[in-house]
Amino acid sequence: MKWTGQFSGYSASAFRKDLISGCIVGIVAIPLGMAFAIASGVKPEYGLYTTIIAGILISLLGGSRFQIGGPTGAFIPILLAIVIQYGYENLLIAGFLAGIFLVLMGLLRLGSLIRFIPKPVTVGFTSGIAVIIFSGQISNFLGLQGVERHEYFFYNMKEIVLRISSMNLYSVLIAAICLTTLIITPKYLPKVPGSLVGIIVSTLIAALLFPGKVTTIGSAYGIIPGGLPQFAPLELTWDRVVMMLQPALIIAMLGSIESLLSAVVADEITGTRHNSNRELIGQGVANMATPLFGGIPATGAIARTATNIKSGAVSPISGIIHGVVVLMIVVLFAPYASNIPLASMAPILMVVAWNMSEYKTFTHMLRTRTTDSLILLVTFLLTVFTTLTVAVQAGLALAVILFIKRMSSMLAVNKVLPDHSSNKEKVQPHMVTEDRDCPQIGIYNVEGTLFFGASYTFESFGQKLLAAPDLRVVLLRMGKVPFMDTTGESNFSRLINRLMERGVVVIISGIRPQPKKLLVKTGCYSMIGEDRFFEHTGEALNYALENIQYNKCLGCTQYAFRECSKLSTKGILNDKHIS
Structure with missing residues (x-):
């Protein structure tokens, strides 16, 4: 104007x-x-x-x-x-x-x-x-x-x-x-x-x-x-x-x-x-x-x-x-x-x-008894008993720390498998049980922001992956990762590199524009390979099934996928299509 x-x-x-x-x-x-x-x-x-x-x-x-x-x-x-x-x-x-x-x-x-x-x-x-x-x-x-x-x-x-x-x-x-x-x-x-x-x-x-x-x-x-x-x-x-x-x-x-x-x-x-x-x-x-x-x-x-x-x-x-x-x-x-x-x-x-x-606003915020109540009280008391400069700096620092803590707790990595009872066979965490799990293919939903505050959560997930002895393929569903910073990218790349050194095939599906752009800039995208990035989970899972050791499927009773019944008895992949 x-x-x-x-x-x-x-x-x-x-x-x-x-x-x-x-x-x-x-x-x-x-x-x-x-x-x-x-x-x-x-x-x-x-x-x-x-x-x-x-x-x-x-x-x-x-x-x-x-x-x-x-x-x-x-x-x-x-x-x-x-x-x-x-x-x-x-x-x-x-x-x-x-x-x-x-x-x-x-x-x-x-x-x-x-x-x-x-x-x-x-x-x-x-x-x-x-x-x-x-x-x-x-x-x-x-x-x-x-x-x-x-x-x-x-x-x-x-x-x-x-x-x-x-x-x-x-x-x-x-x-x-x-x-x-x-x-x-x-x-x-x-x-x-x-x-x-x-x-x-x-x-x-x-x-x-x-x-x-x-x-x-x-x-x-x-x-x-x-x-x-x-x-x-x-x-x-x-x-x-x-x-x-x-x-x-x-x-x-x-x-x-x-x-x-x-x-x-x-x-x-x-x-x-x-x-x-x-x-x-x-x-x-x-x-x-x-x-x-x-x-x-x-x-x-x-x-x-x-x-x-x-x-x-x-x-x-x-x-x-x-x-x-x-x-x-x-x-x-x-x-x-x-x-x-x-x-x-x-x-x-x-x-x-x-x-x-x-x-009125003060008492309302105080009664909520949330992290905002703590920020409010600290800022108020420091304003009264010290100086406004100290109070604002401490209030902002506390707000940032608590925000980072909240955001880091929002990052979740869950192992999932297809739910064959649903029409679209969506992958769900509750489908993974002691009796139904694939030792060779790990499908994981990554949900939340991959940033410096979530590094501990992602590192813990990485340690569990690296400890799996028979793991051959990791499929990361990243459609719910809206943002990735350089610290998150560093942790992500380090995990991918260690998995690939062990001969594990890493596949990514549904990655969003900002994380993809950052991975391209850092070289992680080319390290994984453009052919291993997929838009949809079904396409990524077909690729995953092509990269497992079929002989290890013989006698397996986990039946994590529709193809497992054939692979368990014949050890060959007759039908590569997964809807």
Whole structure:
């Protein structure tokens, strides 16, 4: 879809809908932008600048009609850790480098790869982030004094316990008022942003009834400056760039996951389809531009995107308007936001954490008690108690290991014989018994993927074959082997070679295109011989019967095939046809 396709057929009626939705989302985004910035360890105005610049650029250049970009809760633990360890200036460099990574991911068309991240991993780290955000606001909710921010959950909880004696009852009351407003506003005023109402009500009560009793944004971070965001070039040095490469990559990976998940949610609601690679490029450009104005990393915001759609948006114009609305409010009213109590911001982030926790999906996955439950739990716990990087790496590694284990257990090699009671005489495993088996011909169904994880299963099968003393012919039915990798091919070729060294004739039937192509490339196909590859089992079995030692059939009472009764008494092959 071309970029201009998002605006094709655009009309005045569509603009009115975008204008309304853009204004609504812009108002919703203001308290969230400040709250996310404060929780990330930076000044609240930087969250507003991010909302303005990233919001406009993501809508303008991204691959989704309805995506709303800006600071999000998912970034809070990562950004806070970077600020604590490296400082705010280096956070800007990390955000800029993350933007470069995102653009490269889009240009290399890696957008579709995000779909391969397992659901338990995404739910696990999302729920873990929600716990970190929620717990990080306890100190502001209670109005604790002298609390130091730490990178790890355990130390932050310890800090709260140590400072609990400094609890401010006025802060608790203001936070409770804001929380109550957040809960009841959607019930009675569903079209009014609850976060905005909560902040206004609680701020007015604090200013009129408890002046100077609670910590405000102004007293903690200084007055929020009005006016336009100021351009400030980054102080890039080689040492700083190298130092921030890993944090930048983490930001880029999380940003790509979060933004594409948001775009998918938008697609599900509207029935449209986004362009994942263009979305990554748009996200990348936005994250390269935002740090130049002091903004923090941004990505697609699922809740604001859903609000945008429900408010009637029809094109990316609504996202651009949302950024312009925030800009106008910052220019005109920013200093007044300095009077907002930090206790009023805490409930907003707590509600955000609760909504992003995916607790229903989390509990559902946990109750299934499958390997996915283990992946979910490990990712969640590591997100909370270590870092997001460790959690995602461990979750993905565990998912891969368990997937390989499942796939390897799905490879099955069963000995079969024709079932003469059926019309088509299909070969079946249950036809092989102690009293009915051919010592010279072994027919085997190979079912599953022949890859490195299944090497043990295939090697065990090979050892049994090589231990059969009278074996003359092996017929491998490979119609149910969809894929073979180089490790599987190596094990396969080694077994074939050892069988042929013993004088055993190897025949293949029903081989599929991918395994056949690989065998041709490696030379195994020519080693077996083109004349020993058959499309159907019946043809392959006729060939097999031509290559046995008939004298060993004399006196045999196994009667595995129709021809066995004649071969057992005469030792000659009168009828070579097998239906």
